[in-house]
Amino acid sequence: MSATDSPSAPPSPTPVSLAEVGQYSCGLTLVFVLASTCWVLLPYTGDLFVALVFLMAIVLAGTWWNRGPVLMMAVVSALVWNYFFIPPQFTLHIDKPQDMVMFSLFFVVALSMGHLITRLRAREATLAQHHQEREHLLELKHRAELLAESERLHRTLLDSVAHELKTPIAIIRTALDGLGQGNPYAKEIETANRRLQRIVESFLEMTRVESEALEPQPDWCEIGDVLHAATKPIQEELAAHPLLITGTTDLPLLRLDSRLLAQVLGNLLHNATRYAPAGTHIEIAASLAGSTLELRVRDHGPGLPLGAEDQLFEKFYRAPDSPAGGTGLGLAIARGLMRAMKGDIEAHTHPTGGAEFVLHLPVKTRSAA
Amino acid sequence: MTALIIDDEIQIRRLLRMALESKGYTVRDAENGQMGLQEAVFLKPDVILLDLGLPDMDGVDVLKRLREWSSVPVLILSVRDQESVKLAAFDAGADDYVSKPFSTAELLARLAAIQRRQGTHDAANLQLGPLVLDPVHHEASLNGHALKLTPTEYALLAQLVRHAGKIVTLKQLLRAVWGPQAEEQSQYLRVYANHLRKKLEGSTLEIKNEPGIGYRLEET
Structure with a gap:
């Protein structure tokens, strides 16, 4: 009919x-x-x-x-x-x-x-x-409501876990500030506390990436600001590794989620400081091909374990002979964040030595003049 | 100077009290939102440190209720560090935001900055370190030398100097300099912030960016 x-x-x-x-x-x-x-x-x-x-x-x-x-x-x-x-x-x-x-x-x-x-x-x-x-x-409506509800629950749970884990770290940090800088024991506690904070933040970020509750919020920004935001939390670790930054001054304004990109770069830089010997340079090169931003982060460490170029990005993967500390989450988070932004990340050992990570990110651009 | 701490963690309250008292503050504290609001009415504090994760109500709601009758400077202290949470707090009227764990020195500097703002509204000349702005003639000088600024650059710099040390959100800056219809046009701001940075280069002043939130002019 x-x-x-x-x-x-x-x-x-x-x-x-x-x-x-x-x-x-x-x-x-x-x-x-x-x-x-x-x-x-x-x-x-x-x-x-x-x-x-x-x-x-x-x-x-x-x-x-x-x-x-x-x-x-x-x-x-x-x-x-x-x-x-x-x-x-x-x-x-x-x-x-x-x-x-x-x-x-x-x-x-x-x-x-x-x-x-x-x-x-x-x-x-x-x-x-x-x-x-x-x-x-x-x-459809019912399904959307269910989804929203479970997302809300998930977020509440994540918030309360974050609160429970971060509060003691905050207390230790504030108490150490009160103790002052002179005591060498206090210095050790502070280092350990910072490490603990990093681990907690990695776990929380990994959960956020996996729950897909992560929505990139692109806005116009300058790559210099992104690099600044990436390096600021790891200033101490970077002190032993002079940064060589190229290509950033010619870039126009970019429309991207600067917080997420800064976190990816921060994770890569932090990794570089852990694997490359103190005193070696870390190079960051930025370039724009059409509407794709390319960022390369290269260190002068031992390079990547042969054949593990893809495995690296798996959760909890830790290269053989890794230095103590670290959760094996940094690169998994980096890839998760890049993909949430519709970009990607890959890794290889540079022909002249050292590990090189390459980020690709589709961006809108606008002249900064 | 009176400071009111609204936080449900007793250790945080004790530690903040010690840090603030050593800087000459008189400190009161409250362990939940209701008591915090009551204390705010009763005490009329000069500054409030507010946690967002309170047992009885959300800190942002405490802030909204407070803003119905008071313009007291409020510093948010929270373990939540997502942009969206920060922006919601700024929209509700927060003056600045410090994520836990925080450095005590930074916290004290932020507190001082949001309180300073209250006093600088009617000053004839705006001044920050080597930078002097003349609001009558829209002129600026750095280390005694005239600084060439376009009217837009001047307007932006004046906003930042007026709130020196304190974060000014993208929305606030866009509205103040370009008007309410420009609130979403953050690219203007990026361009002019860049111009200003170049003109302030070599001085002790720095325009810092907080990703997704706004700018902060600081003297280093």
Whole structure:
């Protein structure tokens, strides 16, 4: 059944489906069969009975078929009734005024029956469709609500875990500030406390990355500000590694989430400080190819373990001979964050030694002049 | 000078009290939002240190209630360090935000900065270290030498100097310098902040960026 038939349009002959062609021929056959049967029975029944039989056939056809075939049946059976059954037979001419009225009535009733029934069915179909759409919408809404609720719960849980873990670290830090700088034991506690803070923050960030609660918030920024934000929290570690930064001064304004990118860079730089011997340079090179920002971070350490260039980014992966400390999360977080920003990160050992990490990030740009 | 600490962690309250008292503050504290609001009414503190994760209500709601009647400087102290949380706090009227764990020296510097702001509104000349702004003629001088600034650069610098040491959000700066319709046009700000940085180069002043939040003019 085609739901495209609008209820008020005349039966259109143009787009006829295969099913409709079948209905047209069935309709014609039905009229033919009924007419022949009635022809045989005519001496016992009279021509009015024939009209009723035709009307019934039209009503029944209307409950299964499309509008076009039903209307066709109405027209054809009216003509057949007139030609074969209304005296004088075998003409379309009608003698008696009451037969004339009967014929007109038959014609009108047959046409409106066909019309009304198909309209009813069209309406039923639309109702069913609306109902289905509503069910679908309700289900979507329900699913969205569930998702929002679980996200909210997750966030609340993450917030309270963050609170519980960070508060003692904050207390130790503030108490150490109160003790002053002179005591060498205090210095050791401070170092350990900073390490603990880093671990806690890594775990929390990893959870955020994995929960996909992470939505990048791009805004216009300068790469210099991003680098500043990346290096500031690890100033002490970087003190032993002079930074060589190239290519950043020629870059235009970039539209990206500076906090996330700074965190990726911070993790890479922190890694470099852990693996490369003190005193070696760490190089950062920035360039723009079309709308892709490329950042390279290279150290002059031992390079990457052979064949582990991809494994590195797995959670908790730790290269053999890694220095103590570290959670194996830094690079997993870096990749998670880059991918959340629709970018990516890869690693290789530089041909002349040292590990090199390459970041690609699609960005919008704007002249900074 | 009175400071009110609203935080549910007793150790944090004790440590902050010691740090603040050593700087000459009179300290009161409250362990939840309701008591904090009551203390704020009763005590009329000069500055409030507010935690966001309070047991009875969210710190941002405490701040909103407080801002209905008071413009007392408020420093947020929280373990939550996501940009969205910080921005919500600034929108609710926070003056600055320090994430826990924090350095005590930095905390004290921020406190001093948000309190200084209260006094500098009507000063004839705005001054910060070697930088002097003349609001009547829209002129600036650095180390006694005239600083050539366009009107937009001057307006931006004046905003930063007026809030020296304190973070000024992107939205606040855009609204103040370019008007309310420019609140989303952060690229203007990046460009002009850049110009100003170049002009202040070599001085003791630094325009610091806080990713996603805003700018802070500091004397180093």
